[in-house]
Amino acid sequence: MPRRKPEDIIALVEGHYDSTEPLRDRMEEEHALYRLTPYDAGEGYQSYTSNEPRTYADKVMGWVSGADMTVRIPHDGADAELREKNDQKERFLIGILRAADERLCSLMQPILRDQLAWYTAIRGWYAGRALLAKREDGSTYVDITPWDPLHTYLGMGPDGLEWACYKMVKTKDQISAQYNVKVDWDSTRVAEGSFVYDFYDKDMNTIIVHNGDKDRPTFKVAKKQVRHGAGRVPVFIGPVGANPLIVGLTSADIQDTIADMGESVFRSTKDLYPKHNLMMSTLLELTARSRRQGLKVTSRDGSKTLDEDPYLEGSEVSLAQGENVEPLGLLEVAKETGAFMNLVAGELQRGSLPHSVYGELPFQLSGYAINTLRQGVDTIVGKYLRAIEKAYQMMFSIIS
Numbered sequence: 547m548p549r550r551k552p553e554d555i556i557a558l559v560e561g562h563y564d565s566t567e568p569l570r571d572r573m574e575e576e577h578a579l580y581r582l583t584p585y586d587a588g589e590g591y592q593s594y595t596s597n598e599p600r601t602y603a604d605k606v607m608g609w610v611s612g613a614d615m616t617v618r619i620p621h622d623g624a625d626a627e628l629r630e631k632n633d634q635k636e637r638f639l640i641g642i643l644r645a646a647d648e649r650l651c652s653l654m655q656p657i658l659r660d661q662l663a664w665y666t667a668i669r670g671w672y673a674g675r676a677l678l679a680k681r682e683d684g685s686t687y688v689d690i691t692p693w694d695p696l697h698t699y700l701g702m703g704p705d706g707l708e709w710a711c712y713k714m715v716k717t718k719d720q721i722s723a724q725y726n727v728k729v730d731w732d733s734t735r736v737a738e739g740s741f742v743y744d745f746y747d748k749d750m751n752t753i754i755v756h757n758g759d760k761d762r763p764t765f766k767v768a769k770k771q772v773r774h775g776a777g778r779v780p781v782f783i784g785p786v787g788a789n790p791l792i793v794g795l796t797s798a799d800i801q802d803t804i805a806d807m808g809e810s811v812f813r814s815t816k817d818l819y820p821k822h823n824l825m826m827s828t829l830l831e832l833t834a835r836s837r838r839q840g841l842k843v844t845s846r847d848g849s850k851t852l853d854e855d856p857y858l859e860g861s862e863v864s865l866a867q868g869e870n871v872e873p874l875g876l877l878e879v880a881k882e883t884g885a886f887m888n889l890v891a892g893e894l895q896r897g898s899l900p901h902s903v904y905g906e907l908p909f910q911l912s913g914y915a916i917n918t919l920r921q922g923v924d925t926i927v928g929k930y931l932r933a934i935e936k937a938y939q940m941m942f943s944i945i946s
Contacts, residue, residue: 552754552765555745559711562699568805573669573696576812580668585823592834594826599819602898603667603811610663610930615938617643639942646690661692662937666786666930670808671695673783675712675746676941677774690941695808698783709747710781715739721755725768729755742768746779782940786810786933809929814897818890825887832877840874899923 563570579599587593617639619632647657655661666672674692681687693712700710717739718729729740741756753769774780787809812819838857843850846868854861856871863871895901903923 549750549771550745550747550752552756552767553763555711555743555752555754556756556763556765558701558709559699559713559743562701566804569807570696572805573671573810576670576810576816577668577696579812579816579819585820585827587824587827587831592827592831594823594830596819596822596826598822598894598898599812599815601904602815605899605903606811606927606930607660607663607667609927610667610934611660613931615659617942635946639946642688642690642942642945645688649688650691658690658692659934662934663930665692665695666933667811669695670786670810670813671698671784672786672933672937673698673712673781674937674941675744675781676944677776677780678945688945690945693781693783695783700781700783707779707781707783709745710779710783711743711745714742714744716742721768725753725755727755727766727768729757729766746774746781748777748779749773776944778944780944782937782944784933784936784940787813787929811898811926815894818894818897822887822890822894825883825890828879828883832879836876839876842870842872842874844868844870844872899926 580603582595582597582600585593585595617636619636621629621632643658650657650661656664662672662674672692673695675689677689678686679689697713698710699713701708716724721727721729721740721742743754743756745752745754750771751769751774752767752771755766755768757764785808789806789809791807792803841852841856843852845866850869852863852871854863856863865871900923
């Protein structure tokens with residue numbers, strides 16, 4: 547395969563970004579839900595932000611992280627020598643995972659399973675690099691590094707991956723320490739950091755540092771193109787769920803449907819949380835007003851103001867003849883508000899987890915009802931378990 551120039555690699559990445567921008571926008575929106583980005587009900591109004599998106603996602607991630615995993619190579623049991631080889635391969639793969647977790651922990655990162663659980667639940671995709679790599683002293687180490695699907699780019703061929711690239715932002719000091727490359731260009735991005743492209747195709751790996759200046763781009767090769775020895779693109783990547791890419795007649799159709807690939811835990815509820823926050827903010831605002839009602843101050847020329855807070859204990863208000871202070875009274879929500887909140891809460895439960903999962907039982911449930919609820923949970927969690935199972939299979943296939 548011919549060697550690629552740095553500008554060609556960056557052009558490939560930018561081209562894939564343009565074709566998948568709706569998908570990446572969706573990932574960022576759903577990450578904002580998980581981070582509990584404060585809901586804004588408007589200036590001067592009380593705002594309420596529900597913690598439900600995070601507790602729901604954490605519950606799913608907890609189940610996925612805690613699920614039992616068995617590494618097994620099936621065999622018919624007839625050939626003792628073959629059984630011994632398969633047993634050794636199983637032990638080798640188990641050791642590979644332990645070595646990968648130890649390396650991630652030394653880098654102050656969560657272990658492999660926890661990261662995959664997070665990415666599949668929040669991004670709806672999994673991605674990463676799987677290699678046996680060598681250090682400068684010649685020793686070999688296991689390099690299984692999860693990638694954020696939001697910053698992973700790829701190209702597909704008739705037989706699968708043709709290339710994959712992970713785009714990162716690193717500071718000048720990080721680039722110098724990790725790649726022994728000095729970044730000396732003058733750019734507005736230097737203070738924030740520079741883009742680093744970790745690029746793989748079926749034969750080669752290279753790392754490029756890019757200043758990100760579109761008017762006058764500058765490149766530095768942090769790692770020259772070297773053979774990685776995997777015999778294929780050493781990257782595992784895939785979506786969660788069964789939704790395929792629906793290809794229309796125009797590129798606009800593809801742009802519209804690409805965002806549907808990969809199912810995060812918020813796929814069916816992300817539009818309901820703002821409505822829930824709006825209603826709760828309204829109730830919070832009315833509760834706050836019940837503590838400090840609005841006041842109507844009457845005076846002859848309309849310029850009368852209160853120097854002290856009349857709601858403080860022991861406060862006194864001096865009034866002249868013809869002046870008056872009286873509360874405006876309490877506002878009430880529409881009578882349909884309660885029914886509407888119940889409808890939204892019901893749809894949230896149908897799209898996520900029933901409240902009984904968190905131990906909230908408003909009434910006694912039968913064994914049949916509990917089993918029915920458990921089946922609903924399996925439907926939600928099962929696709930994330932299958933996605934991580936597939937990710938492990940791809941890692942093992944690459945390394946072994």
